[in-house]
Amino acid sequence: MNIVLTGAGSGLGSLLLTQILENPDVETVWCGVHRRSPSINDKRVRTFSFDLGSPKLDGIEGSIDRVVHVAGLTHTNDESEYHRINTQGTEMLAQEALSRGIRDFVYVSSRCAVADAGAYGVSKLKAEEALAALDWHSLVLLRPAEVYGLKSSEGIDRLIAVAERFRIVPLLFGHRGIRFSPLHEEDFLEACSYWIGSGASGNQAVELCGPEDLDGFTVATRIARKIGAIPVPIWLPALQAAAAVLRCVGISLVASDQFSRLLSAKTSIKSTAFPNGWVPKRRFFS
Secondary structure (H helix, E strand, O other): OEEEEEOOOOHHHHHHHHHHHOOOOOOEEEEEEOOOOOOOOOOOEEEEEOOOOOOOOOOOOOOOOEEEEOOOOOOOOOHHHHHHHHHHHHHHHHHHHHHOOOOEEEEEOOOOOOOOOHHHHHHHHHHHHHHHOOOOOEEEEEEEOOEEOOOOOOHHHHHHHHHHHHOEEEEEEOOOOOEEOOEEHHHHHHHHHHHHHHOOOEEEEEEEOOOOOEEHHHHHHHHHHHHOOEEEEEEHHHHHHHHHHHHHOOOOOOOOOHHHHHHOOOOOOOOOOOOOOOOOOOOOOO
16 A cells, blocks of 8 residues: 655654555555755655645656545634635645545544634635535545643643643633543554544545533643642633734734634544444543
């Protein structure tokens, strides 16, 4: 099996590349490189220049069985960029793949791919719709919840990093929409590995959530107990007001759509029932 992987230089993409290479059926992984090359030393890994703003598969040799599309824009204050990169870029990549005879496509979307999740969520939703309208042998839309354990600077990993560095952890409250379904990186990788290798025909929308649906209090107190930090209550309306004031003077506390993304309804609060009986096993810090 020969695979094209976008976003392989990111933390998530690098881990996914490692997981893909564990499959003995994988002969070559062509990694699209934008800013960072994958750090994995494996003779099966090849690279080509890739920009999701104008995606091309130039430089790839031989036949390709599947595209695994991880690259995307997650945070920006220019909301039009979400549409240009996440929606239009994904659709152009899909058309490029089909023009080369590639008819299996795996897209790492988000459970925030809903209309009221701000510009990011809308861009993911529109990308899903664009992909679903095309003629694939196999299309898998993976919708992960909050993946943690990556040591990244986003989401729950960011809360964990703050707790480890400053021994405090923000405890968000003040809105019933503050809900998390933390998904451990190993569960995420196991699920991705299954769907990347399955080759199941038709269109599949796969929800990837952790085994629990948690509020902000539970997430913060579990992090605090695990790391030895102090929960610091933050009333969300006050945080939203402070962010708005700072934005007026040119200071960006968070991306402009972050609150919409946090508080919106999600595509699901539990994982899809897998044909092989797989379920996420790792409860969040308990």
